[in-house]
Amino acid sequence: MNHPWYICNIRQPRLAGILKLLVAATLLLTFSLLTFPLPAEAARQESLVVTAPPQVREGETFTVKVSEKSTEKPVEGAAVYLLDRYEPLGTGADKKSQDPSIQGTLLGNTDKEGILTVSVKKQGKYFIKAMKENGNTQEGYVPAFTTLTVVATPGSISFYVDKPVYRRGETVTLSLYNGSDETVILSNSAPWVITRPGDQDVFNPVAGTVIVEVKPKETKTWTWDQKDSSGNQARPGVYLARIKTSSGDLWAHFAISGLKHEKQHRNEAPPLPKVKPFKDVTGEVTWGDPQILRLYEKGIVKGVSKDTFDPDGTLTRAQFLALLLRAAGMEPSDTETQDNPELGQPAQTEKPFADVSPEHWAYRYIVRAKEAGIISDEEYPEGFEPDKPINRLEICVMATRAIGLANDAEGTTGDNLAFRDREEINFRYRGYVQTAVEWGIVNGYDDGTFRPAQNATRREACVIIYRILEDK
Structure with missing residues (x-):
């Protein structure tokens, strides 16, 4: 049966007329799009990528490159800004949008190759922000960020790692920079060793017996895959890398986190333990009670008294740091702040913050957290206030750093x-x-909502710690 609405059965003259109408409509639509483009909010948002060296010296010239994420095409005319990376964290709230520090200092605009050559004269930790602008409006581009650390140009050599905390299995990068005027001599191709405080050597690399010269202003780099000398994964904790040079031994500190090292979302509560030492954590509250009791079993959390946990009360910054470092396998030992002649490491003599004395119960935890980059002076410029309740944003930042995700987080907008x-x-x-x-x-x-400035509860903190605990 012939149906007039089937195009295959439409007579040829009529079909030709319909095709002419379709062609005309297409041309009209194309003309209208060219003449009257879509509004900015409807345009495709192309993501930018900005790359720069992670660390440079004061006054050292370096290049910033801006490109499109999807095509890797260089972006000409992108505005590149320098912003302070950290600011006081305790409030948890954002600053006013008109604050000039949010816009940062304009370093310049990229050339046709997407390149801008710059230098920064003041040491510190920064964000580099790239935007593609047209007056005060964006041309369909999402701004991009990357981190930059500017260090003082030393008169001697320095030995350092590329981040303070690593996830398990993540490659550790060791670098030796010769900032002196003399060539540094290395006795072989890898004259370094990985050790733990108080332990024997963890890893000795196989090195070629060849003299290596590191000339002034040169950098020599090595990597370690976190395997010990027997080929096993190094356990969580704090490590020291020691290198022997013609100018003496140098050290670099870092940590391997015992928290989860894969992007997992298995957030189920554990089975309710049989032992319930707290009268206010009985299992009746399904969100949090099982996690609290499981962490108690593992010796990670304690109650406010023998039979009370106070799950819905606040916890202090010091309390959360202690909880976090225990879970991460980075808890300091009782001798952490004493001289260690075996390793040649001096005692911690400078207070981590002006308001944290060695007599404070969490002093060693705060020292360890600061050494590991979990907390910083820039974020607590008036003092750490260890006994002040911690807010939800602080917990989020500290936990992310303790896993070893600081670089990931600071490269995300x-x-x-x-x-x-x-x-x-x-x-x-x-x-x-x-x-x-x-x-x-x-x-x-x-x-x-997220409620960044709201004080975190002890229950919330325990749920977060349980989620990131690798060995549940």
Whole structure:
């Protein structure tokens, strides 16, 4: 049966007329799009990528490159800004949008190859931000960030690692920089060793018996895959890398985190333990009670008294750091701040913060956390206030760093955060929150908020620690 609405059965003259109408409509639509482009909010948003050396010296010239993420095409005319990486963290809230520090200092614009050559004269930790602008409006590009550390140019050689905390199995990069005017002589191709405080050597690399010269202003780099001399994965904890040079021995400190090292989202609560030592944590509250009791079994958490945990009370910055370092396998020993002649390491003589004395119960934890880059002076410029309640943003930042995700977080803009109060999260730390969400560390509330400035409860802290605990 012939049906007039089947195009295959439409008579040829009529078909030709329809085709002419379709061609005309297509031409008209094309002309209208060229003449009246889509509004900016409807245009495709192309992500940018900005790359720069992770670390440079004061006044050292380096290049910044900006390109499109999807095509790797260089972006000409991108504006490149320098922003302070950290600022006071305790409030958890964002600063006003008109604050000039949010825009940063304009370093310049990229050339046709997407390159900008610059130098920074002041040491510190920064963000480099790249934007493609047209007046005050973006041309369909999402801004990109990367981190930059500017260090003082030393008069001697320095030995360092590329990050303070590593995930298990992550490659450790060791670098020797010769900032002196004399050539440094190395007795072989890899004259370094990995050790733990108080332990025997963990790893001795196989080195070629050849003299190596490191000339002035040169850098020599090695890597370690976290395997010990027997080929086994090194256990979590604090490590020391020691290198022998013609100018003497040098040391670099770093840590391997015992927290989860894969992006997993298995956040199920554990079975309720049989032992219930706390009268206020009985298992009746399914969200948090099992995690608290499991962490108690593992010796990671303690109660406020013998039979009371106070799950919905606040916890202090010092208490959370102690909890976090125990879980990460980075808990300091009782002799941590004493001289260790075996390793040639001096005692910790300078207080980590002006308001934290050696008499404070958490002094060693705070020293360890600062050494590991979990907390910093820039974020607590008026003092750490260890006995002050910790807020949710602080917990998120500290936990992310303790896993070894600081570089990931600081290279993320947080544009994908879906929280209704996203604008209340300090923009410098939105990448931390986004990374924590992606790794299943934190969630928001049922109303779609994150509440960065709200004090965290002991229950919330335990749930977060349990989520990131590798050995549950």
